[in-house]
Amino acid sequence: MTTELRVPSASEWNTWFECLELAFGGVPTAPESLETYAALAAPERSIGHRDGADWVATAGAHRFRVTVPGGSEVAAAGVTMVSVAATHRRRGLLTAMMRRQLDDVRSWGEPLAVLTASEPGIYGRFGYGAATRELNMRIDTSRVRLDVPPGADGVRVRYASPVRALAACEAVYAELAATRPGTPVRQPGWERMAVLDPEQARDGGSPLRCVLAERDDRVTGYATYRTRPDWDHEGPRGRVLLRDLGALDPASYAALWRFLFGIDLTSVVECSNRPVDDAVLHLVSDVRRCDVRLRDGLYVRLVEVGAALEARSYRSPVDVVLDVEDAFCPWNAGRWRLTAEAGGAASCRRTEDPADLALSVRELGAVYLGGVSLTELAAAGLVRETRQGAVAEASSAFSSDVEPWCPHGF
Structure with a gap:
């Protein structure tokens, strides 16, 4: 059996993406998510193996710019949507795609390739090294106290529509991105990912919520989150599921965390991806009750x-x-x-x-x-x-x- 490795045409992208969906469990992507992914994807930077009329492997490469130490933005290929059909494993298809992709990245003049791995054991053999880590927390807010620095009481925290507040949130993100290595600098269209909120992804939680922190009539921070109500025989046991939080000063940062800790009918704040040196670790009264865990984050490949x-x-x-x-x-x-x-x-x-x-x-x-x-x-x-x-x-x-x-x- 032989397969053909090639770039999908724009008209083939949907069937190419269906191959990816099948490899990642076969659950159809929500229409609004699929529309966003399709708009951000660059078919000319995607590749895949085709076996007759069927796509059996996929790999994509977004155009990214990533902040590096010193604050510079470096062009990088954001490797994504990598899959091989279960019917075509252990036949060298992934290796062939990685070989072709890195040749392409070099021809595009991008000195880096970056990815987040579904399985950490896959990409080391292709030269990718685990360069960042993610902090995951499950904070018991019924037993953990938050000590805020001076000035937090002067910060106004208010509800806002995630979509209508997007420009203000993105302005904060841009300032923060310039100061932290590994952060992708937003390319046009990527701001939509920050407010993507398909109902099938809520898992029993609320629609996406947003609050803004303001000082002197200026937005100085934001948090996006959802709440998941729960009750037991003792009363409410709701959870706050944090998606993103960014702030430009310590007072705004602490005020946002204080808001999250105080949401009615909740007793847990869950964070699935925070920086390892997140300052909240120094504001909580009992870090042991924060269930801190680390996992691998961004993988970097010098092309x-x-x-x-x-x-x-x-x-x-x-x-x-x-x-x-x-x-x-x-x-x-x-x-x-x-x-x-x-x-x-x-x-x-x-x-x-x-x-x-x-x-x-x-x-x-x-x-x-x-x-x-x-x-x-x-x-x-x-x-x-x-x-x-x-x-x-x-x-x-x-x-x-x-x-x-x-x-x-x-």
Whole structure:
């Protein structure tokens, strides 16, 4: 049996997407969600395997720009909608798509590829490293007290329509995105994802709600959430399901959390994706009753090592020769000299000088945003030091002031 790997035409996109739906459980996508996905998808950047008249594998690549350490925005392919039909497993279809896709990304001039993985064990062999983590919490608000900083009482929190308030929320998002590595900078149309609210996705919860924080007649924060009512013999046990929360100052941030903690007839606030260094951890009276859990977030793949390493800045001076292993993208393999002053422009060029560190492109992707250290990877045997002190020097340079985070999937 042979399959054809090719780009779907615009008229084929719906049947291509049906292949993806079947691979992810076969539940039809809500019409309003499908309309949004179709508008954001770029068929010319999608690929798939076709077996006769049927699509049997899919992969897409959004046009993204991602914030990196130093605040620059770097072009990146947002890899998404990857699937292989259960009837065509273990035949090399995924490997062939990943090979073709990375060649395409390189031809588009995008030095990075990023994705969120449905299963974390899949993409390491293609050079993707887990670069960010997500904080999940289930806060028992009946037993956890929130201590807010001075100024929170001066913040006005008011209800707003999620759709009508979208422009104000997006303005806050844009300011925050510029300060946190790993955050996608909104491209046209992506703001609609923030208010997408199909009924079939509510799982017994309310429609999407929104509140705005305001100071001096300016929107300084927002939260979107839904509530899920519940009762037992002792009374109300409702839950607040937080989708997104962003604020431009500590008082607005704390005022929004205080609002969430105080919603009537609820006793739990659930958060499925927050940054690892979320300040709420320092406002709660008992972090043990917040049921804090971590999981992998954004995976990063350096498609062009030199361009990617030059696109970010470094926290401390660095002059190190990296011996990079990359069997999947052989143009990256070999030795690269990375030099930079703290916060200044970086240079990353081919060199014949002896290596200071040896690592694979997967580990380089893991440390790229500053949330994973070369020191911890070296302790795991994944980075080899050939010049004494090189790990400590490079690890300090690659670090970030704030934890990298990708606040939404794609």
